[in-house]
Amino acid sequence: MSKLAFGAAALLASAALAQSFPAKPVHIVVAFPAGGGTDIVARLLGPRLSDAWGQPVVVDNRAGASGTIGTEFAARSAPDGHTLFLGTLGNLAVNQHLYPTMAVDPLRDFAPVTQVVSVHFVMVANPALPARNVAELVALAKSRPGQINYSSSGPGGAPHLAGELLKSMAKVDIVHVPYKGSAPSFQDLLGGRVSFTCDSLVQALPYIRDKRLVALAVLGSARTPLLPDVPTVGETLAGYELTNWFGLVAPAATPGPTVARIHGDVVKVLRDPGIAEKLSGMGATAIGNEPGEFGAIMRADSEKWGKLIREAHIKAE
Numbered sequence: 341m342s343k344l345a346f347g348a349a350a351l352l353a354s355a356a357l358a359q360s361f362p363a364k365p366v367h368i369v370v371a372f373p374a375g376g377g378t379d380i381v382a383r384l385l386g387p388r389l390s391d392a393w394g395q396p397v398v399v400d401n402r403a404g405a406s407g408t409i410g411t412e413f414a415a416r417s418a419p420d421g422h423t424l425f426l427g428t429l430g431n432l433a434v435n436q437h438l439y440p441t442m443a444v445d446p447l448r449d450f451a452p453v454t455q456v457v458s459v460h461f462v463m464v465a466n467p468a469l470p471a472r473n474v475a476e477l478v479a480l481a482k483s484r485p486g487q488i489n490y491s492s493s494g495p496g497g498a499p500h501l502a503g504e505l506l507k508s509m510a511k512v513d514i515v516h517v518p519y520k521g522s523a524p525s526f527q528d529l530l531g532g533r534v535s536f537t538c539d540s541l542v543q544a545l546p547y548i549r550d551k552r553l554v555a556l557a558v559l560g561s562a563r564t565p566l567l568p569d570v571p572t573v574g575e576t577l578a579g580y581e582l583t584n585w586f587g588l589v590a591p592a593a594t595p596g597p598t599v600a601r602i603h604g605d606v607v608k609v610l611r612d613p614g615i616a617e618k619l620s621g622m623g624a625t626a627i628g629n630e631p632g633e634f635g636a637i638m639r640a641d642s643e644k645w646g647k648l649i650r651e652a653h654i655k656a657e
Contacts, residue, residue, distance in 0.1 A: 371410025406494030541623020
């Protein structure tokens with residue numbers, strides 16, 4: 341067979357695979373327990389994608405090891421579009437710097453589909469903590485070195501990075517307490533077993549609204565309309581900024597036409613005013629960018645946070 345004929349055959353095979361998608365239920369793997377931010381967003385998208393594809397869309401929670409279990413499972417799945425991964429900044433750009441023995445490299449082993457949302461982060465405290473803003477928290481931490489603790493969804497996730505960035509910039513000795521996901525992190529925060537956390541508004545907003553938690557600051561570059569009276573961390577610590585994201589990827593060898601089909605259908609869902617409004621009301625902004633653009637974001641954030649991890653000597657507990 342000539343090279344030209346072989347190439348034509350390969351294109352036809354790839355197109356056939358795309359046309360056969362989806363031939364069975366589609367699983368969206370989430371690397372955290374039910375109830376966390378990625379789980380909430382995946383379950384919002386699932387029914388709309390099921391309608392578009394004529395197949396069930398199942399959210400598959402595979403928690404543990406700071407997201408590496410779910411990440412590795414998704415990367416090793418059949419590259420046919422029927423297993424997708426809704427990952428976070430931590431899953432797709434950070435963990436490989438904290439876990440050098442990770443079996444997969446997200447930048448190599450996944451094909452980007454789209455950044456689904458940009459997620460606004462907030463610093464929230466148990467009401468028993470005698471601090472109502474970042475300045476008071478920093479002063480308290482300096483007066484009680486090693487006694488103020490904060491929870492996270494696990495080593496290397498955005499909540500952990502947010503706490504370590506605060507620790508580095510404010511020069512305070514605070515203690516990291518990692519959990520296996522945001523949901524258990526919040527349960528211990530609500531119970532007073534930890535003092536504060538930094539996590540998504542998707543997760544935190546209901547607790548702020550019912551006054552079970554106190555919002556000390558938002559972590560982005562600007563205040564959010566959802567909490568207009570809550571300042572940014574940067575208003576106290578100039579230059580502090582963290583915005584998380586959730587993005588959809590497929591195993592690296594997934595055919596291009598299949599990725600394109602998934603991308604197009606996911607973007608249609610994200611462009612739906614009702615879905616965009618629901619996401620905005622939870623503290624997330626619908627994105628839906630091109631695969632190449634999302635891949636560039638993954639690489640840039642990997643470089644940025646990898647540098648911080650090395651310079652701050654951040655370790656995975």
